[in-house]
Amino acid sequence: xxxxxxxxxxxxxxxxxxxxxxxxxxxxxxxxxxxxxxxxxxxxxxxxxxxxxxxxxxxxxxxxxxxxxxxxxxxxxxxxxxxxxxxxxxxxxxxxxxxxxxxxxxxxxxxxxxxxxxxxxxxxxxxxxxxxxxxxxxxxxxxxxxxxxxxxxxxxxxxxxxxxxxxxxxxxxxxxxxxxxxxxxxxxxxxxxxxxxxxxxxxxxxxxxxxxxxxxxxxxxxxxxxxxxxxxxxxxxxxxxxxxxxxxxxxxxxxxxxxxxxxxxxxxxxxxxxxxxxxxxxxxxxxxxxxxxxxxxxxxxxxxxxxxxxxxxxxxxxxxxxxxxxxxxxxxxxxxxxxxxxxxxxxxxxxxxxxxxxxxxxxxxxxxxxxx
Ligand code: ADP
Numbered sequence: 001x002x003x004x005x006x007x008x009x010x011x012x013x014x015x016x017x018x019x020x021x022x023x024x025x026x027x028x029x030x031x032x033x034x035x036x037x038x039x040x041x042x043x044x045x046x047x048x049x050x051x052x053x054x055x056x057x058x059x060x061x062x063x064x065x066x067x068x069x070x071x072x073x074x075x076x077x078x079x080x081x082x083x084x085x086x087x088x089x090x091x092x093x094x095x096x097x098x099x100x101x102x103x104x105x106x107x108x109x110x111x112x113x114x115x116x117x118x119x120x121x122x123x124x125x126x127x128x129x130x131x132x133x134x135x136x137x138x139x140x141x142x143x144x145x146x147x148x149x150x151x152x153x154x155x156x157x158x159x160x161x162x163x164x165x166x167x168x169x170x171x172x173x174x175x176x177x178x179x180x181x182x183x184x185x186x187x188x189x190x191x192x193x194x195x196x197x198x199x200x201x202x203x204x205x206x207x208x209x210x211x212x213x214x215x216x217x218x219x220x221x222x223x224x225x226x227x228x229x230x231x232x233x234x235x236x237x238x239x240x241x242x243x244x245x246x247x248x249x250x251x252x253x254x255x256x257x258x259x260x261x262x263x264x265x266x267x268x269x270x271x272x273x274x275x276x277x278x279x280x281x282x283x284x285x286x287x288x289x290x291x292x293x294x295x296x297x298x299x300x301x302x303x304x305x306x307x308x309x310x311x312x313x314x315x316x317x318x319x320x321x322x323x324x325x326x327x328x329x330x331x332x333x334x335x336x337x338x339x340x341x342x343x344x345x346x347x348x349x350x351x352x353x354x355x356x357x358x359x360x361x362x363x364x365x366x367x368x369x370x371x372x
Pocket of ligand 1: 109112113115240272339
């Protein structure tokens with residue numbers, strides 16, 4: 001009985017803390033050590049203090065002899081499964097069906113596990129990522145809500161932002177069944193972003209597809225993956241250098257109660273956050289890295305301005321923030337998953353990622369920016 005009480009109390013405290021924090025959550029995920037890391041034994045880069053469990057979760061990063069401590073809403077250790085991570089976000093996904101605008105970002109240096117977290121490992125159902133799991137949940141819940149009189153229309157678009165340029169990742173004007181790879185989304189086509197009177201983002205000429213099942217969306221995700229690899233060879237671009245934005249618009253109507261909801265779910269695999277000094281970039285790579293740094297810092301500027309309730313929020317400073325403007329702030333919900341690698345050679349980048357995430361984490365409890 002005592003254990004149950006303890007558990008309940010912990011849950012209660014945890015939920016209270018989450019409520020106080022408002023609409024931004026930050027999770028941290030440490031990926032396991034991989035053979036390609038070239039390290040034989042688990043390095044002592046991270047430790048996971050348990051004393052912080054009641055008020056969120058803690059993680060220590062050990063750099064040389066220095067220890068840096070961070071607290072996040074949730075910390076996933078290397079052995080955390082995709083299912084365990086999804087369980088923690090499923091309510092957030094659900095809220096898109098309830099009419100909320102939701103953004104889930106994966107942030108971190110290249111190789112830290114962002115794509116694994118979002119998409120998972122192809123061909124391995126156990127290792128499906130947050131995007132396929134979210135879609136399965138949405139369509140399953142949609143079915144059960146239909147019995148209560150709800151009807152839903154769902155539309156999907158997928159784009160990437162590379163060097164501050166939008167590329168459509170879905171072929172235009174085709175239904176799901178007869179879609180094949182097209183030249184759509186090649187470099188040079190200009191997509192403009194506007195916000196309509198209802199506060200929705202409209203990207204000119206962007207392909208938007210009506211979807212009725214998670215299988216249809218999986219098909220589109222495969223198409224998008226192909227478009228990304230076409231872009232890669234045409235523009236010598238690696239997918240880690242661009243932001244991938246998956247958007248699902250959900251419109252629901254209940255005839256018997258005359259209720260209407262309009263939710264949006266944005267799932268974003270951000271470009272690698274590595275700094276210039278480490279990437280050693282020159283020429284095109286330098287330009288790419290600068291564009292990535294600019295848009296990532298614009299994203300944090302927007303989050304900080306919203307947290308401080310500033311009059312001017314600099315949404316227009318990058319394509320990414322302008323695109324997501326209606327889904328950031330207000331009563332929208334944001335989750336940032338910061339991914340880090342346990343490889344000792346990445347410790348500097350991991351520290352940067354954790355510091356960035358800790359600042360975002362501190363946002364809604366009102367810690368002024370200069371003190372963080
Ligand atoms: P990023 O998208 O940040 O560049 P990836 O998601 O491609 O990084 O991950 C780099 C490598 O690590 C991939 O081989 C991926 O399968 C593996 N990986 C990442 N996270 C995990 C995890 N939690 N469990 C197992 N393998 C992982």
